[in-house]
Amino acid sequence: MTEHPGPSKHPGPSEYDGPSEYVIAVDVGGTSIKGAVVNRAMRQVARLRLPTPRGEGPRAVVDAVAEVLRRLAEHAPGAAAGVVVPGIVDEPSQHALYSAALGWRDLPLAALLSEVTGLSVTLGHDVRAGGMAEARLGAARGADDVLFCAVGTGISAALLLDGRPVSGQGYAGELGHVLTDPAGTACACGGCGCLEAVASAAAIAAAYGARSGRAVTGAAQVAELKAAGDRGAEEVWNRAVTALAMALTSSVSLLSPQVIVMGGGLCEAGELLLGPLRQQLEQRLTFHRRPTVVRAALGDQAGCLGAGLLAWETEEGASEPAACTVACGGAQ
Numbered sequence: 001m002t003e004h005p006g007p008s009k010h011p012g013p014s015e016y017d018g019p020s021e022y023v024i025a026v027d028v029g030g031t032s033i034k035g036a037v038v039n040r041a042m043r044q045v046a047r048l049r050l051p052t053p054r055g056e057g058p059r060a061v062v063d064a065v066a067e068v069l070r071r072l073a074e075h076a077p078g079a080a081a082g083v084v085v086p087g088i089v090d091e092p093s094q095h096a097l098y099s100a101a102l103g104w105r106d107l108p109l110a111a112l113l114s115e116v117t118g119l120s121v122t123l124g125h126d127v128r129a130g131g132m133a134e135a136r137l138g139a140a141r142g143a144d145d146v147l148f149c150a151v152g153t154g155i156s157a158a159l160l161l162d163g164r165p166v167s168g169q170g171y172a173g174e175l176g177h178v179l180t181d182p183a184g185t186a187c188a189c190g191g192c193g194c195l196e197a198v199a200s201a202a203a204i205a206a207a208y209g210a211r212s213g214r215a216v217t218g219a220a221q222v223a224e225l226k227a228a229g230d231r232g233a234e235e236v237w238n239r240a241v242t243a244l245a246m247a248l249t250s251s252v253s254l255l256s257p258q259v260i261v262m263g264g265g266l267c268e269a270g271e272l273l274l275g276p277l278r279q280q281l282e283q284r285l286t287f288h289r290r291p292t293v294v295r296a297a298l299g300d301q302a303g304c305l306g307a308g309l310l311a312w313e314t315e316e317g318a319s320e321p322a323a324c325t326v327a328c329g330g331a332q
């Protein structure tokens, strides 16, 4: 276990005025469970990270999430909690419907966690929560129409339209499975030619490996090779950027976001990705309202901060936190 002090110092119980001054936020990922106690200014005043025991089955993951909640609740007794998870999440029923990474199906997760911890738990989706955090606190702050696009091992998106999150009972935002090449590569979803099969970090690394016969550590290495003038890397990279631009062009036609926030591991490549993406998007758009394309500001803390926003909404009946300043210690 690692328990991180907050950005200033680890608070003692005497520094808390009462449960209503804090919420507990937990982001459950495939490799780690990130938790924090979050105050009204959205500052993370205590943090805890545990590994996700996904090899031990879904029950072990639920137990580990409960453990994180319990340990954080020691610092903020009785605080409401927000928990965000990957996969398909139905917010109205508070069920985690499906997660390939964590192995659960139709799990009444909020009720289960409430039962074992005694806390009020609100369940949400990691990417939708991350998108909400970027819209309220981060790179798209102030915008009402936002597309948050997370490109990592997979690709998924979160939508905020007219200031409201769009979830489609958990099924909206699957940008990774938008068709970009009917004759393209088979996708893990069972389809063919999906964006994710070409432009996810995993697909980029695999495509370069297959083409060159050289194993690479990941998409970051392909980006480095491209920057160094490797022709194969450039072709693989350009194919991914073109597919992303096609999918985003369709998204702009359908949804007209003011801001497209690009997040996830692949966006560590910065302008190597965003530069050509903006350029291709500009070439493809005609009558459309032009979106700005920006890099996410909250890094890997977006999901956790989004979980905090969810908890505050539950705590305060959908009212916003008193101050929406980003104070997450540099999104470490």
Ligand SMILES: [Zn+2]
Pocket (backbone or CB within 6 Å): 176, 177, 187, 188, 189, 190, 191, 192, 194, 196
């Ligand atoms: Zn697919």
